[in-house]
Amino acid sequence: MLPQHTRHPREFEANRFVYPVLSRRSQGLSIGVNLNPDKVCNFDCIYCQVDRRSESETRFVGLDLLLDELEGMLRWASSGEIYQHPQFASVPEALRRVNDIAFSGDGEPTTYRNFDEIMEQAAAVKRRLGLDPIKMVLITNATMFHRPVVERGLATLDVNQGEIWAKLDAGTEAYFRLIDRTAIPFQRVLDNLLRAARERPLVIQSLFMQVHGVGPTTAEIDAYVARLQSIRNEGGQLSRVQVYSVARQPAESFVSALPVNELKSIASRIYQETGIEAFVY
Ligand code: SF4
Structure with a gap:
């Protein structure tokens, strides 16, 4: 069993929208906003x-409640009081810092209809608490x-230590549909990645897996690497690529993790063929 603080609960105590997670990837606490x-x-x-499979209790985002929870959580975590809670008491000293506010959750966060407002208000909470260096990760x-x-929300992130982690799991339309x-x-996703990457550097997140025991073909990875290269060639900025696989129970039982050596070989192809830094998680 994993140590308690490495679990990634979507809900924390009585909160509806905001939850703390220890993120080894970011070397600190990430304050999740669902x-x-x-x-x-x-x-x-x-x-x-x-x-x-389980119904959620909360169906709509209550902006005021969400901002209250965010402010309370930022105060609690940045003051260090959080480490008195049993779930965070064993966090190593070196990781006792708040790295970011992460907007993700149980669906696609940019479908939230007041996306620009929530980015602006969350940034205002951070400023009010004097926590400017904390990143905002989408x-x-x-x-x-x-x-x-959404464009307005992304622009707010640009001036508030924002980082955009955008998904790209495929190189071909057929594989995109399968995954x-x-x-x-697929073209809309590619066009949107280019549009956003022309404005600021993006982090690409790519999850590779086995489907019925079979990983992506070499031709699929060729096409995927070519997509990254094409974004770059057309003026898009990609700061790094996160290559990873399934770690917890996936939606479909025919999905399993891709072995680490195959993830590493994809990451090294990305770096060698595009010059973009790629990391395996
Ligand atoms: S993994 Fe896919 S289906 Fe699940 S929340 Fe993210 S985008 Fe939606």
Whole structure:
């Protein structure tokens, strides 16, 4: 069994929207904000780790409550009091820092209709508490970047230590359909990644897996690496790529983790062929 603080609970105590997570990847605490308590997503990834079998108690985002929870959590975590809680008491000294506020949750956060407002208000909470250096991380599938409300939210992130972690799991339309299971065209995702990457550097998150025991083909990885290269060639900035696999129970039982050596070989291809730094998690 994992030590308690490495579990990733979506809810913490009585909170509806905001929860703390120890993130070894970011070497500190990440304050998660769930903008999709209704568990609705515009993708239906075969590897999704959101438990949709259980009904959520909260269906709508109450902005005032969410901001209250965020402020309370930031105060609690940045003061160090959080480490008196049994769930965080064993966090090593070196990781006792708040790294970021992460907008993700149980669906696609950019589908939230007041996305610009929530980014602005969350940044204001951070400023009010004198916590400017804390990052704001948006974990997204990039499907809504073309909407003005989302563009405005991304611009707010740009001036508030924002980072955009955008999903790209495929190189071909067919594999995209197999893995991410959505009616949204692959081209829209690619266009949106380029549009956003022309404005600021993006972090790409790519999850590779085995489907019925078989990993992505060499041709699929060729196409995927070519997509990254093409974004770069057309003026998009990609700061790094996070390559990872399933770690918890996926939506479909025919999905399993891709061995680490294969993840490493994808990461090294990315670096060698595009010059973009790629890390395996
Ligand atoms: S985009 Fe994220 S939340 Fe939506 S189905 Fe895929 S993994 Fe799940």
